[in-house]
Amino acid sequence: xxxxxxxxxxxxxxxxxxxxxxxxxxAATVAQAEITVVVCATDASAVARQAAALRGVHRVxxxxxxxxxxxxxAAIAPQIAALGGPYTHVLxxxxxxxxxxxxxxxxxxxxxxxxxxxxxxxxxxxxxxxxAGNAIVTVEVPADTKVVGTVRTASFRAAGVGxxxxxxxxxxxxxxxxxxxxxxxxAAKSDRPDLQTAARVISGGRAxxxxxxxxxxYQLADKLGAAVGASRAAVDAGYAPNELQVGxxxxxxxPELYVAIGISGAIQHLTGIKDARTIVAINKDPExxxxxxxxxxxxxxxxxxxxxxxxLL
Amino acid sequence: xxxxxxxxIKRVVDYNVRIRIKPDGSGVVLDGVKMSxxxxxxxxxxxxxxxxERAGAEEVVVATIGPSDCQAQLRTCLAMGADRALHxxxxxxxxxxxxxxxxxxxxxxxxxxxVLLGKQAIDDDNGQTGQMLAALWQRPQATFAxxxxxxxxxxxxxxxxxxxxxxxxxxxxxxxxxxxxxxxPRYVKLPEIMKAKKKPLETLPLESLGVAPGxxxxxxxxxxPPQRQKGIQVENAAALVATLKEKGLLTS
Ligand SMILES: Cc1cc2nc3c(=O)[nH]c(=O)nc-3n(C[C@H](O)[C@H](O)[C@H](O)COP(=O)(O)OP(=O)(O)OC[C@H]3O[C@@H](n4cnc5c(N)ncnc54)[C@H](O)[C@@H]3O)c2cc1C
Ligand SMILES: Nc1ncnc2c1ncn2[C@@H]1O[C@H](COP(=O)(O)O)[C@@H](O)[C@H]1O
Numbered sequence: 105x106x107x108x109x110x111x112x113x114x115x116x117x118x119x120x121x122x123x124x125x126x127x128x129x130x131a132a133t134v135a136q137a138e139i140t141v142v143v144c145a146t147d148a149s150a151v152a153r154q155a156a157a158l159r160g161v162h163r164v165x166x167x168x169x170x171x172x173x174x175x176x177x178a179a180i181a182p183q184i185a186a187l188g189g190p191y192t193h194v195l196x197x198x199x200x201x202x203x204x205x206x207x208x209x210x211x212x213x214x215x216x217x218x219x220x221x222x223x224x225x226x227x228x229x230x231x232x233x234x235x236a237g238n239a240i241v242t243v244e245v246p247a248d249t250k251v252v253g254t255v256r257t258a259s260f261r262a263a264g265v266g267x268x269x270x271x272x273x274x275x276x277x278x279x280x281x282x283x284x285x286x287x288x289x290x291a292a293k294s295d296r297p298d299l300q301t302a303a304r305v306i307s308g309g310r311a312x313x314x315x316x317x318x319x320x321x322y323q324l325a326d327k328l329g330a331a332v333g334a335s336r337a338a339v340d341a342g343y344a345p346n347e348l349q350v351g352x353x354x355x356x357x358x359p360e361l362y363v364a365i366g367i368s369g370a371i372q373h374l375t376g377i378k379d380a381r382t383i384v385a386i387n388k389d390p391e392x393x394x395x396x397x398x399x400x401x402x403x404x405x406x407x408x409x410x411x412x413x414x415x416l417l
Numbered sequence: 418x419x420x421x422x423x424x425x426i427k428r429v430v431d432y433n434v435r436i437r438i439k440p441d442g443s444g445v446v447l448d449g450v451k452m453s454x455x456x457x458x459x460x461x462x463x464x465x466x467x468x469x470e471r472a473g474a475e476e477v478v479v480a481t482i483g484p485s486d487c488q489a490q491l492r493t494c495l496a497m498g499a500d501r502a503l504h505x506x507x508x509x510x511x512x513x514x515x516x517x518x519x520x521x522x523x524x525x526x527x528x529x530x531x532v533l534l535g536k537q538a539i540d541d542d543n544g545q546t547g548q549m550l551a552a553l554w555q556r557p558q559a560t561f562a563x564x565x566x567x568x569x570x571x572x573x574x575x576x577x578x579x580x581x582x583x584x585x586x587x588x589x590x591x592x593x594x595x596x597x598x599x600x601x602p603r604y605v606k607l608p609e610i611m612k613a614k615k616k617p618l619e620t621l622p623l624e625s626l627g628v629a630p631g632x633x634x635x636x637x638x639x640x641x642p643p644q645r646q647k648g649i650q651v652e653n654a655a656a657l658v659a660t661l662k663e664k665g666l667l668t669s
Contacts, residue, residue, distance in 0.1 A: 176585070177548065178557055200578040204560045207513065207548035216514050216633030219543050229637065234541050235436050239445055242637040249633065283588040284557040287573060291581035300579070304666075328667065336597070346563070346598065347581045352542075353597055355579070361666045371435075378642065382666055384657070399648035402657050412654035417667070 106136035107227050109193040112184055112209075113143045113155055114201045117173070120154040122301045123197030123255075125262035130255040131195060132160040132263065133224040140165060141269075142187065144172045144180050148273075156269040164271045171280050174289075177205040179280035185212035186277035191250065192227070198254040198356070199300075210252035218243060218253040232256070236352040237375040257300065258358035258379050292345055296322075299348060302331035304361040305380075307350055310337035311366025311388075311406060318343045320410050321365065327417045333357070335367045351376035366406045369394025386410070420474045422465040423527055424499070425520060425534040425546065426481045427455040428490045432539055442638040445540075454490045457535025459497075461595045463602040464565060465533050466498040473567050476500045478527055482519050484508050488618065495613035496605040502618040503527075505626065512633055513545035520546070521553050522626045529590060531572070536561050536594040547594035557587035561596045 109131040114121035124141065131139050140163045141155040148166035156164045165187070171179045184205075188194050194209060196202035198220050210217040223231040228245045230253065245251050299305065306325040312318050318338070325332045334344035336351060350357060352372040358379035365386045367373060374397060377383060385398035388405050395401045402409060430436060430445070431453040437446040454462075465477045479494040480503040481487045491502040505519055524532060537544035551558035559574035563582070566573040567589075576583045577596045587593075623630060651657045661667050 174583075177560075178551070181552060200561060200576075203544050204548065204558070207545035208552040208558065210545070211514060211517060211549035211552035214514075216512055217543070217545050217549075218634065219545060233642070234639075235430070235445065236539065236542065237642055238436050239438055239639050240642050241639045243634045244637050245634055281555075281557075283591075284559075285586045287584040287586050289578075289581060289583045340598065345581065346577055347579060352539075353536075361661070372432075378645070382664065383645070383648075384661070386657075395650075396647055397645040399645075400657065400660055401648065401650045402653070403650065404653070409654050409657075413658055416655060416658040 106138060107134045107192045108138045108190065109134065109140065109195060110184070110188060110191040111139060111141045112180070112194070112196040112202070112205065113141050113151060114175070114197055114199060115143065115145065115151040117145060118150050120151050121197065121199070121201070122262060122298065123199050123202070123257045124155065125158055126257040126260040127195050127197050127255045128158050128160050128263040129260040130221060130224065131193070134193065134227050138162050140191070142167065142184065144169070144183060146170055146173050152271045156271050157265045157267055159264045159267045161267050161269040164269050166271065166273045167276050168273065169276045169280065174286035175201055175205070176284050176286060177208045178284040180205055181208035181212055182278045182280060183276060184209050188213050188250070193251040193253070195253050195255055198256045202254045206252055206254050213250055213252060215250050215252055216245065218245065218251060220256040221253045222256045222259040233375070236372055237378055238371060256356060258356045292347070296325060297329065297331045299331040299333055300355055300357055302359055304328050304330035305333045305357060305359045306330045306363045306365065307333035307335065307367060308338055308344065308365050309335040309367030310341060312338060312343050315343045324410060324414050327414060335373050364394050364398070365410065367394055368392050369397065419476055421476045421478060421527055421529045422468060422474045422531045422533060423524060423529040424458065424462045424465050424477065424479045425532070426458045426462070426479050426490060426494055427535070427538045428452050428481065428483050428487045429455045429538055429540040432456055438639055438641055442640055444636065444639050452486070452490070454493055455535050455538045457537060457539070457595055457597070459602040460597065460599050461533035461535055462494055462497055462499060463600045464595060467600065468567065474531070478503060478529070480520065480523050481505070482507050482511050482516055491618055492613050493605060495616040495618070496609040497603060498609070501616065504618060504620045505623055506620055507623045507630060509630065511630060513543050514549055514633065515628065515630055516546050517549035517553055518628045519623070519626060520550050522628060524554060531590060532592045534592065534594045536596050547592050551592040554592065557591040558594070559585050559587050559591065560594045562593050563596050563598045565593060565599070
């Protein structure tokens with residue numbers, strides 16, 4: 105039996121989110137998958153073109169409605185659920201967008217959800233992390249049941265471009281509710297690479313001691329073309345904004361290079377970096393747990409070492 | 418009508434415990450392991466108590482679905498300040514969709530204006546129950562809340578999203594799932610623990626609610642994640658930079 109997979113696109117109105125190409129890559133590992141991407145937007149044309157260009161995508165559907173100016177799970181879920189009938193799988197990225205939306209879709213479709221798919225073992229069999237990634241469970245969805253899932257984007261390399269899928273505009277299948285309204289966002293715009301897709305990440309912990317000291321890491325990151333991350337302790341103390349948090353309750357990332365500076369390496373933090381290619385740790389405590397997972401460790405005072413590194417680059 | 422908040426509580430392995438996987442791969446060892454209230458649920462309860470303390474609610478009811486051992490965690494919640502506890506007895510763990518169906522039954526009974534849950538349970542890391550409940554209840558959801566402001570018949574909720582912070586306005590009743598930075602839960606004091614023993618804790622057999630305990634996913638196996646190897650130590654910044662250059666990690 106072939107699989108027909110519906111992927112809910114994440115976007116900001118103009119640009120397709122990086123997680124969607126990774127969902128496509130995940131979907132493409134299901135045997136004989138026919139992949140459809142659905143874009144809910146006010147004007148979906150730009151995002152739909154980007155989705156249609158992803159290799160492996162067979163078809164792009166667009167649902168245009170003024171309520172989709174901002175992604176509201178309460179508005180998107182009933183529309184996707186109404187469209188979802190013919191599909192064997194409905195997937196979305198394991199970003200805050202997908203985590204918010206997909207369970208609402210699953211419940212409307214009266215089916216369970218597989219969260220954080222990290223590997224596909226068969227059309228109905230998946231691996232996912234539990235206990236903050238300290239165990240990996242293989243779960244099976246009954247063969248006659250629709251699969252709704254979120255895709256752990258750090259586990260898949262983005263699908264390439266070069267595809268030429270058909271774009272098809274469809275009418276909003278149901279009228280969305282008005283009980284949920286967007287008010288505002290405050291997103292710090294930065295020119296640095298995006299934490300979730302950056303090849304290199306420089307991360308700081310509680311040891312930095314202040315937001316001023318964190319500036320040192322921004323400078324280092326800029327020299328390396330790296331994104332900046334932070335431990336929860338650093339975010340809680342106000343040294344770094346919350347969107348920089350890496351870990352179980354922050355972002356799960358898989359950069360080529362991860363540099364942990366003044367971070368002890370609590371399991372909740374390590375969950376977020378398990379798939380990094382190379383981990384570097386700088387910590388003054390030789391017993392810090394971060395050294396157990398670091399490929400390259402340097403014991404010493406970050407306030408001496410970081411400026412030295414910067415000079416050497 | 419009583420202004421009531423229902424808080425969903427899950428009993429989970431304490432977050433400080435290093436879990437062990439059963440040798441036969443059938444699951445995680447739970448026997449003799451310290452269990453606690455899911456940390457996000459403590460935050461949900463703390464928020465409910467603060468809302469009540471500033472007269473935004475009249476009653477805080479905690480609800481759990483699980484085996485009889487869960488009563489210990491419910492007592493902890495009562496000691497924190499919850500007024501009442503509901504325990505739906507289920508020896509087998511329930512999946513989020515079933516949990517949401519059961520919670521919906523309790524909601525129909527209790528008629529809360531607000532339901533607070535954790536954004537995820539730290540055992541299965543599903544992060545589904547709140548959104549599923551909101552869908553079944555056909556009410557608004559606001560997930561990953563780091564700030565909740567209640568108004569007349571509605572709430573403004575600031576959410577921690579990937580890009581930063583987002584604020585939504587939702588009509589009440591609604592389901593809100595909480596993130597870590599919403600508040601810091603209070604410590605339970607000894608006299609409160611004594612007092613909590615007298616607070617009402619009602620046990621409901623799952624069968625009495627008319628929700629089939631349907632399991633949708635089967636666990637094939639549980640395994641340890643691939644372990645990272647401990648790597649090399651370098652002496653100083655110069656050696657670190659040299660090693661990184663050698664490995665080609667400083668240029669893309
Ligand atoms: C439910 C739950 C979810 C969580 N989610 C996350 C999460 O997503 N992400 C996360 O990061 N944490 C998370 N945590 C918190 C986590 O348990 C740790 O508390 C946190 O990661 C610690 O941050 P840290 O390493 O920066 O601070 P600390 O543990 O305080 O470590 C600071 C380190 O800096 C070193 N140091 C001090 N001074 C210097 C110096 N001058 N030079 C070099 N090194 C120095 C110290 O030796 C120490 O190792 C979570 C916790 C819970 C309960
Ligand atoms: N068995 C349960 N009993 C009561 N509440 C639960 C239960 N399981 C999950 N919840 C609530 O739903 C939230 C999210 O859980 P989950 O979807 O399992 O990650 C938890 O933080 C709880 O507030």
